[in-house]
Amino acid sequence: MTAAGWAALFAVLLVAMNLFSQAVAFWRLRRPLARSALLEEMPPVTIVRPVRGIEAFSRETAISGLELDYPRYSTIFSVADADDPIIPMIEDLIGIYGADKVKLIVGDVAVSANPKLNNCVKGWDAAQTEWVILADSNVLMPKDYIQRMLAAWRADSGLVCSMPQGSRPHCFGAEVECAFLNAFQARWQYFGEALGLGFAQGKSMLWNKPFLDARGGIAALGAEIAEDAAATKLVRDAGKHVHLVGQPFEQPLGKRRVRDAVQRQFRWARLRRVTFLPFFAVEILSAPLLPVVLAAFADAAFGWPIWLGPLLVLIVWYAGDIALSAGVGWFVNWRTPFAMLVRDIAFPAVWAYAFVGGEVSWRGNAMKIRSDGANELNDAAPALSVASRSTEKTL
Numbered sequence: 001m002t003a004a005g006w007a008a009l010f011a012v013l014l015v016a017m018n019l020f021s022q023a024v025a026f027w028r029l030r031r032p033l034a035r036s037a038l039l040e041e042m043p044p045v046t047i048v049r050p051v052r053g054i055e056a057f058s059r060e061t062a063i064s065g066l067e068l069d070y071p072r073y074s075t076i077f078s079v080a081d082a083d084d085p086i087i088p089m090i091e092d093l094i095g096i097y098g099a100d101k102v103k104l105i106v107g108d109v110a111v112s113a114n115p116k117l118n119n120c121v122k123g124w125d126a127a128q129t130e131w132v133i134l135a136d137s138n139v140l141m142p143k144d145y146i147q148r149m150l151a152a153w154r155a156d157s158g159l160v161c162s163m164p165q166g167s168r169p170h171c172f173g174a175e176v177e178c179a180f181l182n183a184f185q186a187r188w189q190y191f192g193e194a195l196g197l198g199f200a201q202g203k204s205m206l207w208n209k210p211f212l213d214a215r216g217g218i219a220a221l222g223a224e225i226a227e228d229a230a231a232t233k234l235v236r237d238a239g240k241h242v243h244l245v246g247q248p249f250e251q252p253l254g255k256r257r258v259r260d261a262v263q264r265q266f267r268w269a270r271l272r273r274v275t276f277l278p279f280f281a282v283e284i285l286s287a288p289l290l291p292v293v294l295a296a297f298a299d300a301a302f303g304w305p306i307w308l309g310p311l312l313v314l315i316v317w318y319a320g321d322i323a324l325s326a327g328v329g330w331f332v333n334w335r336t337p338f339a340m341l342v343r344d345i346a347f348p349a350v351w352a353y354a355f356v357g358g359e360v361s362w363r364g365n366a367m368k369i370r371s372d373g374a375n376e377l378n379d380a381a382p383a384l385s386v387a388s389r390s391t392e393k394t395l
Contacts, residue, residue, distance in 0.1 A: 004301030011294035011309065014285065015316055021286075022183075022320040025190040029328045033246045039150040043131050044072040047146075048123035050116050051077050051086050051137040056254040059089060064141040066097045073146060074101050078123035080108040080115065112222025116202070124218040127209060134205045139164070140250040148245050149206040158240025159231055160206040161198075163189050164251035167331055174256040175331070175339040176346075180265055182330040183321035184343060186248055188286055198242035199276075200231035204249055211238075229275035247328065262346045269354040280354070287347045288317045314341070 001009070047065055051058070065075055077090045087104070094102045109121035120134055133149060135141070139162075142148070152160045163186050166178035192199060205228075212218065215234055224230035235242050272280045284290065295309025318337050325332045 002301070004298045007294040007301070008298040008309075011291040011298065011313060014291040014294075015288075015313055018286070018288075018317060019320050021191040022187060022324045024194050025187040026324050026327055028190045028194045029247060031246075033151050036151050036153050037155075038153040039147060042071065042150075044129040045070065045131045045133060045146050045150075046127035046129045047073060047075045047133045047135055048120055048127060049075060049077050049135050049137055050119040050123070051079055051090070052081070052084060052119070054085050054089070055138060057138065057140070057252045058086060061138055061140050061252070062089070062093060065135065065139075065145070066093060066102060067143070068141060068145055069143040070146040074103070074129075076103045076105060076123040076126055078108075078119050079104065079106045080119045082106050111219040112227075113225060114222060114227055117218070117221055117227045121218055124209075130209055132207050132209050134202070134207065136203050136251075138251050139203055140167075140252055142249065145249065148247070148249075149204065152243045152245045153206065154241070154243055156241050157243050158208075158211065158235030158238055159200055159242045160245065161201045161228075161242060162204040162245040162248045163201040164203050165248040165330060166253055167250040168252040168254065169331060170253070170255045172335060172339065173258040173261055174253040175333070175335055176258050176342050177253055177256050177261040177264075178331045179321075179336065179339040179343040180261060181251070183325050183340070184286070184347075186330075187321075187324060190244060193242070193244050196241070198232075198244060200228040200235070200242050202226070202228040202231075203251070204245070205231065224275050226271040226275060229271065232276075258342065262350065265346070265350045266353060266357065269350050270357055273354040280351075284348065284351050287344050287351075288313055289344065289348045291317075 049062070049065065051062070062077075079087055079090070084106075087106070090102075090104045094104060103126070105122045105126060107122060108115070108118040110118055111121055112118060116136075124132065124134075131150075133146070149160050149162070164181055165186060166174070166181035169175045169178050189199060189201065212220065212234075215238065220234055221227040221230045224233070232242055269280070269283075272283070291313045292310040295313050296306050298304075299306045299309045318340050321340060322332055322336060324330075325336070
């Protein structure tokens with residue numbers, strides 16, 4: 001076979017692999033979860049939500065977690081800084097929903113270089129229930145949020161997670177972020193879980209508190225620069241699995257700049273690069289760059305228009321992404337193919353730069369990330385948070 005023939009064959013195989021992953025993810029997302037024993041039990045649950053600053057949907061997402069249809073649960077909001085502008089809003093919610101249901105704890109504990117994890121420590125320690133959910137402030141919780149988390153727990157589960165589902169984009173930049181979060185990130189997460197390779201996501205994490213406390217507690221999640229990477233390794237080392245909810249929970253986006261969306265992707269890519277290098281190294285195959293290049297080479301060799309093969313690759317690739325998104329209820333509109341194109345132009349640069357870039361910005365913290373993740377964690381922790389902030393308020 002000629003070089004052009006091999007190029008065409010490899011392009012077809014890569015497109016077929018992508019279609020297969022889309023089909024598996026669709027099957028996994030549409031498959032009803034079996035009713036778990038944990039859901040039948042309906043145990044008391046504590047939700048710990050680290051918050052910082054006022055965001056576009058802060059009040060809506062906070063309230064969504066206080067109006068759940070679950071009989072026995074409470075919420076602890078953790079705030080690192082006593083002067084944080086979100087505190088008056090949380091105090092207002094405590095007045096509305098009651099101090100028995102909502103608590104506010106102020107002050108972090110420096111257990112890692114991860115400011116979000118440091119912000120969760122006191123909330124985790126204050127939780128009195130066997131089951132605890134760590135949930136980011138921008139997760140929009142449906143009424144059955146806890147039930148859906150419990151329903152995904154299996155006998156071999158060490159952790160149940162949900163990645164974000166991008167929703168409510170108010171501009172093209174936010175639509176690009178939807179293209180990254182949904183048909184790209186979430187699709188590969190569900191495909192991996194279907195193969196028995198579930199990876200943790202820090203957006204929503206259901207923990208059995210005694211299980212994690214027996215392995216070092218929440219501070220053990222500081223073993224890596226990202227708590228979800230540390231969680232994945234901890235669970236696997238215990239011989240357990242990370243499982244995903246039946247459908248990911250929404251993260252309303254509002255207005256986002258394309259630049260900011262790409263910058264977030266670089267930060268996450270760099271974290272994946274230092275924590276799961278073998279998996280990250282092949283991530284470039286999840287973008288259409290290589291089959292597009294191979295198809296263009298084959299076109300030139302066969303004397304066909306050089307744009308024909310790449311166009312066919314992108315049409316099939318994006319048709320699968322759009323069919324998956326529409327089929328499971330994720331955001332899609334007429335600009336979605338263009339948002340996906342921007343995503344796929346940016347991603348190879350993000351992937352490549354993750355191998356050489358070092359410093360990223362995380363919620364206002366400049367973080368230097370080296371290839372030796374654990375050593376970087378130990379070196380960086382004092383610089384980011386020297387000691388626990390002593391101000392603590394529980395309402």
